Amino acid sequence: MDSQSNGNALNGSSGNGSALIFLGTGCSSAIPNIMCLIQPSDPPCRVCSQALSLPPEQNPNYRCNTSMLIDYCPGGDGKHNYILIDVGKTFREQVLRWFTFHKIPRVDSIILTHEHADAVLGLDDVRTVQPFSPTNDIDPTPIFLTQSAMESIAVKFPYLVQKKLKEGQEIRRVAQLDWQIIEEDCQKSFVASGLQVSPLPVMHGEDYVCLGFLFGEKYKVAYISDVSRFPGKTEFAISKSGAGQLDLLILDALYKRGPHNTHFCLPESLEAVKRLCPKRALLIGMTHELDHHKDGEYLEEWSKREGIPVQFAHDGLRVPVEL
Numbered sequence: 456m457d458s459q460s461n462g463n464a465l466n467g468s469s470g471n472g473s474a475l476i477f478l479g480t481g482c483s484s485a486i487p488n489i490m491c492l493i494q495p496s497d498p499p500c501r502v503c504s505q506a507l508s509l510p511p512e513q514n515p516n517y518r519c520n521t522s523m524l525i526d527y528c529p530g531g532d533g534k535h536n537y538i539l540i541d542v543g544k545t546f547r548e549q550v551l552r553w554f555t556f557h558k559i560p561r562v563d564s565i566i567l568t569h570e571h572a573d574a575v576l577g578l579d580d581v582r583t584v585q586p587f588s589p590t591n592d593i594d595p596t597p598i599f600l601t602q603s604a605m606e607s608i609a610v611k612f613p614y615l616v617q618k619k620l621k622e623g624q625e626i627r628r629v630a631q632l633d634w635q636i637i638e639e640d641c642q643k644s645f646v647a648s649g650l651q652v653s654p655l656p657v658m659h660g661e662d663y664v665c666l667g668f669l670f671g672e673k674y675k676v677a678y679i680s681d682v683s684r685f686p687g688k689t690e691f692a693i694s695k696s697g698a699g700q701l702d703l704l705i706l707d708a709l710y711k712r713g714p715h716n717t718h719f720c721l722p723e724s725l726e727a728v729k730r731l732c733p734k735r736a737l738l739i740g741m742t743h744e745l746d747h748h749k750d751g752e753y754l755e756e757w758s759k760r761e762g763i764p765v766q767f768a769h770d771g772l773r774v775p776v777e778l
């Protein structure tokens with residue numbers, strides 16, 4: 456199952472239809488965990504220790520911050536719309552590796568799940584995927600985010616939010632973004648580069664709301680990267696027994712064992728998969744505790760037993776979908 460999925464995924468083709476491209480599938484610190492390399496244990500960490508000897512294309516245990524690109528081709532005309540979910544600390548590395556590999560020439564719009572470092576700290580580098588203009592005279596990239604994320608980003612990146620130059624201030628080249636506020640409400644969908652997307656508010660710790668996203672008319676996908684609990688309305692929107700079965704659930708799984716206060720760990724993720732009953736699930740956001748190969752075998756057994764295919768996603772994975 457594993458080698459097959461890698462074979463399909465890493466063909467480096469941009470393809471003609473829509474596809475989901477996993478730019479990152481790791482936790483906030485990303486994998487390899489630096490301490491596993493600078494102060495290696497004896498025996499060394501099996502997940503991190505190969506990070507320097509194996510190229511990332513051949514190492515599904517090399518994981519950047521969780522992020523996904525929707526390559527949306529709505530018509531038969533071969534026109535691509537590139538919608539990026541989250542722009543974390545490792546964004547530049549992800550662009551270098553996977554935009555080149557999958558022949559992605561640009562980003563047409565951005566959607567943010569929340570304002571934590573691993574979801575937004577690459578925003579400065581958005582300019583590297585925008586046309587060059589020393590006077591910033593380019594079309595800004597639409598970026599969809601909640602009001603609370605907007606407030607936090609205005610503190611982290613005041614120069615990306617500032618509309619007008621202050622008197623005497625010289626122009627500096629910065630990413631050009633068109634900030635669009637979205638609601639924390641399953642019913643308040645929005646349109647990003649032609650794709651209709653519904654927010655899925657979830658608890659990411661009991662004091663914090665993060666957004667997942669639901670999209671796709673022909674093939675229904677839910678993307679939930681940071682969750683510790685589903686509120687009732689969100690659970691209804693993505694469950695087979697509620698609004699209808701998902702074709703693909705992409706879900707947070709931080710550690711092998713839980714519980715954790717702000718994330719699902721593998722047992723809660725699998726329990727949620729069973730309850731929501733999608734046709735297929737892919738797990739994201741893993742720490743170095745989870746080994747793509749060894750724990751992947753456990754998922755394979757689980758999938759056979761429960762009748763729902765569940766796998767770990769990996770950086771660079773491309774899943775063709777008909778949205």
Ligand SMILES: [Zn+2]
Nearest residue numbers: 491500503743
């Ligand atoms: Zn490690």
Ligand SMILES: [Zn+2]
Nearest residue numbers: 569571659681
């Ligand atoms: Zn977070």
